[in-house]
Amino acid sequence: MAQTHVDIEHLKRARKRRDYGAIAITIFLSIGALVSLLPLVYLVCHAFKPMEELFLYPPRFFVKSPTTKNFSDLMNITSESLVPFSRYLFNTVFITVAYLFLLVWIGTMACYPLSKHKFPGHKALFTTVTTALMFVAAAAGIPLYIINTRLGLVDTYWVYIIPGLANPTCLFLLKQFLDQVPDSIFEAGKIDGASEWQLYTKIALPLLRNAQATVVILTFGGIWGDAGTATTYIYREQFKTLAFFMTTIGGGIARAGAQAAAALIMTLPGIIMFILQQSRVMDTMAHSGIK
Amino acid sequence: MAKKVVKYKKQLAHKRTKRTLSFERRRQLEGLSFMVPWLLGFLIFILIPLALSIKISFYSPTLNDLYRGKYVGLANYKEVIKNPSFGQAVFEAFMNSLYQVPLVVGFALFVAVLLKQEFPGRVIFRVIFFIPVILSGVVMSYLFSEDVGSVSVFSQLVQSNTGFMSRLFGGALTTHIGNIMWSSSVEILIFLAALQSVPDILYEVVELDGANAWERFWHITLPYISPFVILNCIYALVDSFVDARNPVMSILYGLMVQGTKYGVASALSWFYMLLSLITILIFILLTRRWLR
Secondary structure, eight states, X not given: OHHHHHHHHHHHHHHHHHHHHHHHHHHHHHHHHHHHHHHHHHHHHHHTOOHHHHTOSSOOSSOSSOOSHHHHHHHHHHHTOSSOHHHHHHHHXXXXXXHHHHHHHHHHHHHHHHHHOOOTTHHHHHHHHHHHTTSOGGGGHHHHHHHHHHTTOTTSTHHHHGGGSSOHHHHHHHHHHXXXXXXHHHXXXXXXXXXXXXXXXXXXXXXXXXXXXXHHHHHHHHHHTOOHHHHHHOOSGGGOOHHHHHHHHOXXXXXXXXXXXXXXXXXXXXXXXXXXXXXXXXXXXXXXXXX | OHHHHHHHHHHHHXXXXXXXXXXXXXXXXXXHHTTHXXXXXXXXXXXXXXXXXXXXXXEEOOSSOSSSOEEOTTHHHHHHHHOHHHHHHHHHHHHHHHHHHHHHHHXXXXXXXXXXXXXXXXXXXXXXXXXXXXXXXXXXXXXXXXXXXXXXXXXXXXXXXXXXXXXXXOHHHHHHHHHHHHTTHHHHHHHHHHHHTSOHHHHHHHHHTTOOHHHHIIIIIHHHHHHHHHHHHHHHHHHHHTOTTSHHHHHHHHHHHHOTTHHHHHHHHHHHHHHHHHHHHHHHHHHGGGOO
């Protein structure tokens, strides 16, 4: 009897101690989370600031008297663009969808033999790929321009899509994930007479679904907000992207508000995508790290 | 007779191994053909431009005459080494990484350990700590270019709550803290994954032996996830070396825009890449004994 009493006392004390721990953790993480959220909050506040608050010195972080004037300004600017605004939107959506589809397709196809066929030299290849990650992209800019010109990609939709398809980061992530899948599944498939193509489409692709979502999330921002390609490679206005159009808004004090609104609008699709896919992303990241 | 049978069996065995080998090889080739599109892209849009930039780093090309510029040997590299502003930028970039990497990895490990605990709202916190990765492409560059009177976002926050906050943190210090927190998202996730791989039974055992949380961390968690600490250090090193806000990067972009100094720019970027590769190699060699 006495023994039980002591046990209960002990348990109670343990519970209490853990509760203090949980509170401390929650407080610390809340502070961290606030800092992580700051850029987002700043962006939202900025988009609703009236002109005099945008140029206030010293600048203010939060908005005092919010206004939607920036958004109506943006609407006015879009109505007088060179090409109809819907064309920019269509270009960006088309390029993003096509790029992400091809990226995932080519990436998953490449990671399958790299992970499941230990062909001679697969390690060397993988090392080359990971080393290439380290190189400064800017240095290869001008040779890349010449190559794109020679291939006739300049001034077409292809220049947005093709050069970025062989993405080392994506291959790395997909391969790490496929490494988690036991070889025996593929061997079983082989014994049942599946061809390589069937092994890839029927086994590897469905198992890689979470990894595909992660690749999409991580690359979406880059292609959606890509204004540099349009500036460098595209001369015809009807092939330029929304992100490029947003950069043309800037410049001039009068349009700073519209630019802040545009920046907020440009980030919204990425955030919505992430919220929709977040459970899958977390899952992949949790797996890709484990060797 | 017996000899003949043995010989026949040997032949059969030989034939069989030969056949299975060729079958395996055929499957391997079939699988390899899946890599062709990716490899072509890698070759054409990454490797060939890189190789050309090595070549260019030994020439003094102009924009109209990139391939047939004058061969200058190591002159571009000499210029890179002699020019004090380049040396200073490279030094600055390395110093930045030196202090940033341990802070980023330490912070990430701390947060990951906390996020591993059971407490209400854990999932929401995990998502929030990942948000900077999504924002990074579009917004971060906007936020950092948005220097109204060269005051960054963080000092704006500090100045908006004048008094206590600004006395507590100088503007520069808070900016550094923010940078570290924002650049540790991926590291946090890698650590979270690593922590999940530590078997619970180890914790149970030492808990029975009376180890407290502090001892559990130093004697179980840290030794178990040490390979991931090293992986994260390398990741953070690479991340800070190729960061667009790095002083070397801004010099490179400047040289590119001028156009005429393309040979020097190529030399600088190769010089810088070699230095970073050597740093990472040294780091790997030093930490090899902790890798399992």
